[in-house]
Amino acid sequence: MSNPEEYDVVVLGSGASGKLIAWTLASKGKRAAVVERRYVGGSCPNIACLPSKNVIQSAKVASYFRRGAEFGIDAGGWKVDMGVVRDRKRAMVDGLIAMHLEKYKASGAELVMGQGRFVAPKTIEVDLADGGTRTLRGAIVVINTGTRARIDRTPGLAEARPLTHVEALELDVAPDHLLVLGGGYVGLELAQAFRRFGSRVTIVERNGALAHREDPDVSDGLRQLCEDEGIEVCTRAKITRVEGTSGASVKMHATRDGSEIVVEGTHLLAASGRTPNTDGVGLEHAGVEVDGRGFVKVDERLRTTAAGVWAAGDCAGSPQFTHIAEDDFRVVLSDLAGGSRTTTGRQVPYCLFTDPELARIGLSETEAKAKGIAYRLAKIPMTAVLRTWTLSEPRGFLKALVEPDGDRILGFTAFGAEAGELMAVVQVAMIAGLPYTALRDAILTHPTIAEGLGPLFAAVPAGA
Numbered sequence: 395m396s397n398p399e400e401y402d403v404v405v406l407g408s409g410a411s412g413k414l415i416a417w418t419l420a421s422k423g424k425r426a427a428v429v430e431r432r433y434v435g436g437s438c439p440n441i442a443c444l445p446s447k448n449v450i451q452s453a454k455v456a457s458y459f460r461r462g463a464e465f466g467i468d469a470g471g472w473k474v475d476m477g478v479v480r481d482r483k484r485a486m487v488d489g490l491i492a493m494h495l496e497k498y499k500a501s502g503a504e505l506v507m508g509q510g511r512f513v514a515p516k517t518i519e520v521d522l523a524d525g526g527t528r529t530l531r532g533a534i535v536v537i538n539t540g541t542r543a544r545i546d547r548t549p550g551l552a553e554a555r556p557l558t559h560v561e562a563l564e565l566d567v568a569p570d571h572l573l574v575l576g577g578g579y580v581g582l583e584l585a586q587a588f589r590r591f592g593s594r595v596t597i598v599e600r601n602g603a604l605a606h607r608e609d610p611d612v613s614d615g616l617r618q619l620c621e622d623e624g625i626e627v628c629t630r631a632k633i634t635r636v637e638g639t640s641g642a643s644v645k646m647h648a649t650r651d652g653s654e655i656v657v658e659g660t661h662l663l664a665a666s667g668r669t670p671n672t673d674g675v676g677l678e679h680a681g682v683e684v685d686g687r688g689f690v691k692v693d694e695r696l697r698t699t700a701a702g703v704w705a706a707g708d709c710a711g712s713p714q715f716t717h718i719a720e721d722d723f724r725v726v727l728s729d730l731a732g733g734s735r736t737t738t739g740r741q742v743p744y745c746l747f748t749d750p751e752l753a754r755i756g757l758s759e760t761e762a763k764a765k766g767i768a769y770r771l772a773k774i775p776m777t778a779v780l781r782t783w784t785l786s787e788p789r790g791f792l793k794a795l796v797e798p799d800g801d802r803i804l805g806f807t808a809f810g811a812e813a814g815e816l817m818a819v820v821q822v823a824m825i826a827g828l829p830y831t832a833l834r835d836a837i838l839t840h841p842t843i844a845e846g847l848g849p850l851f852a853a854v855p856a857g858a
């Protein structure tokens with residue numbers, strides 16, 4: 395090991411948490427370095443959240459063209475040009491990278507491009523992207539290496555060279571028939587997008603429902619949405635083997651309710667969960683332990699088993715969302731400053747960017763029942779929100795769980811137009827500890843989607 399260069403803080407992986415830690419400490423005069431093998435700014439701006447939402451927006455435009463006649467617009471002989479879809483996304487990513495590089499410059503944090511791995515406690519050797527090696531030692535080290543698409547051991551799956559979100563977002567031709575392995579977040583968002591670009595799409599999911607952790611009315615609504623858009627949905631499918639190669643011809647063999655089935659397509663997208671990027675990074679040389687699934691073991695302040703080493707974001711087993719990885723940054727920063735912020739009991743809002751969106755914060759009915767928590771339920775169809783009539787977007791519903799013997803909001807789910815934006819209104823009320831009656835009685839602008847919170851909370855049954 396060459397003589398290490400000494401830093402106040404070294405971050406391995408430039409994801410949502412790590413870059414914020416480095417920028418913040420560097421701008422306070424600390425010597426900070428971030429080691430990144432490929433993606434300046436991590437997954438979110440390069441290959442995950444933002445590029446997928448960019449491509450999903452193109453798909454939404456395609457859906458409007460398809461529905462043109464309904465709105466009185468004759469779109470004529472329109473067609474999708476996936477090359478331009480991709481170029482629009484690439485241009486956005488380039489802009490985001492430039493924005494990140496500017497932040498590094500402004501803060502004084504150093505970005506070291508290369509593959510890093512621990513060679514000793516708090517010491518990381520980097521195989522530099524442009525050749526050579528460097529060894530960096532941090533008084534503080536933060537591991538922020540993220541996750542990658544899981545390719546499980548199903549016979550033939552790896553050999554089929556499935557697309558992941560990374561390659562799918564780079565396609566310049568829509569697949570003839572895309573098979574989507576997994577009916578969760580990545581699967582649902584990209585299935586709908588590619589269907590709208592003109593692909594035949596089949597989702598194959600092992601559970602009995604799409605987005606199976608959600609309440610049954612949510613999963614059913616998502617299934618109906620898929621079916622209405624012409625996406626084939628095959629649930630309860632236990633995949634036994636895969637044959638062929640994605641990009642040419644692929645067959646997935648599965649058993650379903652005791653019968654053998656075969657699903658055949660031209661491309662395969664692996665969207666069946668994530669594997670933490672904690673293998674091959676020398677954690678064993680640093681005293682950093684991982685759990686049975688490979689996530690770094692951390693406490694509620696994101697401290698690892700090694701003194702002076704924190705882990706944050708997806709690789710630390712935090713809920714896999716960018717806003718949570720960003721909150722992990724606040725937890726680590728607080729711990730460094732002797733503060734009390736922890737991950738315990740924090741809010742985890744999320745939004746599935748199907749069209750319409752599914753957004754949720756707090757308890758679902760399923761979770762409340764499993765935990766034995768009593769609640770009052772209010773539920774209204776999106777058609778009760780008059781704005782949806784102007785948009786011709788009647789699909790979905792709003793529901794809220796309120797405590798039975800008080801007025802606190804326990805949970806909120808929106809499946810419908812602008813669900814993600816609407817959820818933030820309820821979230822703020824929950825943060826402020828407002829009674830649900832404050833939203834019920836608020837004067838909300840007509841006709842907005844948020845106006846629907848009035849009828850929703852008016853539908854809360856009388857308390858005990």
Ligand SMILES: Cc1cc2nc3c(=O)[nH]c(=O)nc-3n(C[C@H](O)[C@H](O)[C@H](O)COP(=O)(O)OP(=O)(O)OC[C@H]3O[C@@H](n4cnc5c(N)ncnc54)[C@H](O)[C@@H]3O)c2cc1C
Pocket residue numbers: 406407408409410411412429430431432433434435436437438441442443444446447508509510511538539540541559580671675706707708709713714715716717718719747
């Ligand atoms: C298709 C898709 C869409 C998504 N959409 C959303 C969304 O809309 N909203 C949302 O909140 N979340 C979304 N997510 C989840 C979100 O992207 C992740 O939760 C988030 O990016 C995790 O951030 P992180 O900081 O943990 O890691 P990452 O952002 O993944 O950063 C880790 C970085 O570490 C680098 N790295 C790894 N190992 C090494 C090494 N040995 N040496 C050097 N560098 C290394 C990687 O290259 C990577 O850049 C989506 C995920 C996917 C896959």
Ligand SMILES: NC(=O)c1ccc[n+]([C@@H]2O[C@H](COP(=O)([O-])OP(=O)(O)OC[C@H]3O[C@@H](n4cnc5c(N)ncnc54)[C@H](O)[C@@H]3O)[C@@H](O)[C@H]2O)c1
Pocket residue numbers: 546548575576577578579580581583598599600601605606631632633665666667668713714715744745746747
């Ligand atoms: N809008 C967003 O915020 C957003 C978007 C995309 C991803 N993400 C994050 O990324 C994470 C990973 O997304 P994901 O879609 O890869 O995982 P996921 O956990 O959301 O869904 C994976 C699905 O694949 C199924 N599955 C797994 N193995 C299977 C098999 N062998 N056969 C059939 N089905 C199988 C699972 O039952 C599950 O339904 C999400 O959990 C989420 O936290 C967030």
